[in-house]
Amino acid sequence: MLVHIDIKNFTVVKHVELNMQQGLTAITGETGAGKSIALDALGLCLGARAESNIVRQGAQRAEVVTHFDINKLNNVKQWLHDEMLAQEDNPDECFIRRVVSNEGRSKAFINGIAVNLSQLKVLGAKLVHIHGQNDHHQFLKHDNQLSLLDGYAQHTELLNTTKTLFRDFTHKSKALKALQEAQQQxxxxxxxxxxxxxxxxxxxxxxxxxxxxxxxxxxxxxxxxxxxxxxxxxxxxxxxxxxxxxxxxxxxxxxxxxxxxxxxxxxxxxxxxxxxxxxxxxxxxxxxxxxxxxxxxxxxxxxxxxxxxxxxxxxxxxxxxxxxxxxxxxxxxxxxxxxKQQEASLHELENDCEQALVAYRDASFKLSDSRTNAAEKLSAEIESSIKQMNLPHAIVQTHIRFDAAANPSAKGNDHISILVSVNPGQAPDVMEKVVSGGELARIGLAIQVIRSKDYSIPTMVFDEVDTGISGQTASIVGKLLNKLGGQSQVVCVTHLPQVAAQAHNQLFVTKLSDGISTETKVLKLTKEERVNEIARLLAGDSLTDTAIANAKDLLSL
Incomplete structure (x- = not known):
């Protein structure tokens, strides 16, 4: 899990240090205060593209350092060992440092050792999953729906077998094509x-x-x-x-x-x-x-x-x-x-290609069968989750169509469509045709929660995924994130009091200006400060007794 993050001269942040906790941490703040800055800094440290304009005005460089506890992350430990990046004296900890100059030059370090950006991205993907504001739109794409289903089905061996046989068939097909093209000559x-x-x-x-x-x-x-x-x-x-x-x-x-x-x-x-x-x-x-x-x-x-x-x-x-x-x-x-031997090899290779194709088709059919079995369970789980988000009439269907005549691919020969209906009497159809932005956000959040069960990633970050949600639905989303926080470390940027109130920890982002320069601060809130912040989210800048009472009620104080 993420233990600590140190941010220096990043956009409008001069210096911020955050000690992160287990469970659900909500990040709230005034509009325009820069609630997502900490997440952007974290993303930079995990391999996001660096631009010179992220360096605070007047500074020579921006620097972000993250500290992770990897005691229970054996896959991370193994990767660090294989890459010769592990700390021999303290193998249960991992430090990542990213430095960006005001000229746009970037350097990255893992446990004090310089690494390239691709290494940083590989490690980052094992430590943190960041779900952005509009990431739920990814589930409109069939390829992402297929990846979702494969992750849910947990048939990694079938996927790897299909991929290996696809590569074998492709390699032999290319060799055969080269021989065939040169055959007349x-x-x-x-x-x-x-x-x-x-x-x-x-x-x-x-x-x-x-x-x-x-x-x-x-x-x-x-x-x-x-x-x-x-x-x-x-x-x-x-x-x-x-x-x-x-x-x-x-x-x-x-x-x-x-x-x-x-x-x-x-x-x-x-x-x-x-x-x-x-x-x-x-x-x-x-x-x-x-x-x-x-x-x-x-x-x-x-x-x-x-x-x-x-x-x-x-x-x-x-x-x-x-x-x-x-x-x-x-x-x-x-x-x-x-x-003459090449001519004989041509016939042998033709037979090899036919056999490789048969083996691939068999593996892709088994993969399709596994997907079909998992699709019904996934549909039921998504449907159950979004019904809890004030969509009581939701219907979710996942259709799998195996195309035996299609060209082979590394992912098999399935075409997937997740069909949804959220209104009574409405026939299920592709999501972009039948759901609104808010409904799509709820579906995306439900899918993220479902996916989290299959992740070995200890930290999940949600950046205003509750956009377009309010009222009772917001309360349900908050409880859902709270439940997820009981399983792993969850960080959520939110503007909803119902979500913030469900957090185990709360950070407040504020922007200070002296008329010459601007600086963003991130503060950890006490119980009393949380009451006032939840009341502000409920009522705006005027803290009324009613708002404070409602805030205490949300916090169950």
Whole structure:
């Protein structure tokens, strides 16, 4: 619950400190005194948008500090722990501070640690629920009516299941749509790749084959020249009867051999010539063997020439080097397989989407069934509550229509309508058609009280929700808020004496001015001061004995 709030330089407030109590606290004051300022400051501390004009004129900054007792709020403690914002030495307390400069810059702190606005809003929603003057209009919207019903039904697990299955279906649908949109392009590519791969499969070039093919092509196309070369070389080395390398070399060796005794220096050249003789004989033998291995084969040459030409043609077609044709073949084959797998994935994903949709429909139907069961009870409870607010002929009906053909949504496929009738003989219809502003305010208040039973939020704030209510109805509303204050901490800004008299505590807002500046003060009223304030609300500024007596009667003094 809210324990303390400290407000400095906020609009017309210079400095106000309020110690808040359990139960119902009424805030009253003169018209224009700024009864809602404390609530606005609280809202700022809980994450409301900050504007530079909230800073009191002449001040550098506005500052609001709130102190909460979170001893029984395990969800708040867990959140603070998860966000590393808990006070280790005092985990049962939480302090929030918001500072706004006169230039509009804002800073927020939780337990002295700087936080962003989104964190502040999350924590604020767990600590305080603020119901503004016109918030009852929210119940005219179908989405809010659906949220009301879901909160009342307390089927969080069904909601989470439906939301999870919706997200799963949406994710798979997007993936399927992407594959379907690319399907024609993919099919065209598959057709081209299949033709190219089939062509390359038929040619079946192996890694490194082109280099061998090119080498063989050069050899086969030059076979006759190679045979002639081998024959001519053998002729020069040995076969020429008149003069050949071996006979000339033999003559030189013989003449040098005769002179070896004359000069020992001839031994070196002699040995080299002997070695040359051996080398030439071996070369002759190799050439002879080489020549015998050569034979013209026009058929083999034609086959080689054809394959060589085909390789060059395929390389040009695929804009690559012939040596890389094997790698191109592999790459195209892999791409074709991947595209075929995508086509298979498309069919699998279609089945997955169908199954995901079936699972979602089943969950949304169960959710709808739970809503239908809760709707009758909610209608009866709202009807009972507003009948107590001087609407004795009220009829409330909550209709749920499940639309199986509608597009999936995270909240299911229900259309909800809360129908109301407040006059005898009037058929129930949507609220905006059949209720006045005051009647809508009473219905909104009844709904808020009903919702409070399901809230884990310890503090509820109502800002003049009793607008348009008076007399006996105001007394009933006061008792209703008093009862609610017995369950949780309730703060209510009101101008009705019947409501203020039901409060456990009362704060009075007054505005002071010295002709130069204006300042708003908030005072906690004593029992005697409460009598005078209730009398003022009853009779205006003139406190008559009758008004004071009536005030005491309302306060049961």
């Amino acid at each position: 993919r099919l065209d590519r598959v057709s081209l790749l299949q033709y190219q791969v089939d062509e390359l499969d038929e040619f079946a070039m192996q890694a490194g084959e082109f280099e061998l093919l090119e080498s063989e092509f050069k050899k086969l196309s030059s076979i006759q020249d190679l045979i002639t070369l081998a024959e001519k070389s053998q002729y020069y080395l040995k076969d020429d009867d008149n003069s050949n390398a071996l006979s000339l070399l033999a003559s030189a060796i013989g003449e040098i051999e005769d002179k070896l005794d004359a000069d020992a220096d001839l031994n070196g050249p002699y040995e080299l010539l002997q070695s040359a003789m051996i080398q030439i004989q071996e070369a002759y033998s190799e050439l002879s063997h080489y020549q015998s291995s050569l034979e013209t084969d026009p058929a083999k040459l034609a086959e080689n020439e054809k394959r060589y030409a085909t390789a060059l043609d395929l390389a040009r077609k695929h804009s690559t080097q012939p040596e890389k044709l094997f790698q191109v073949h592999e790459a195209l084959t892999n791409e074709l397989e991947q595209l």
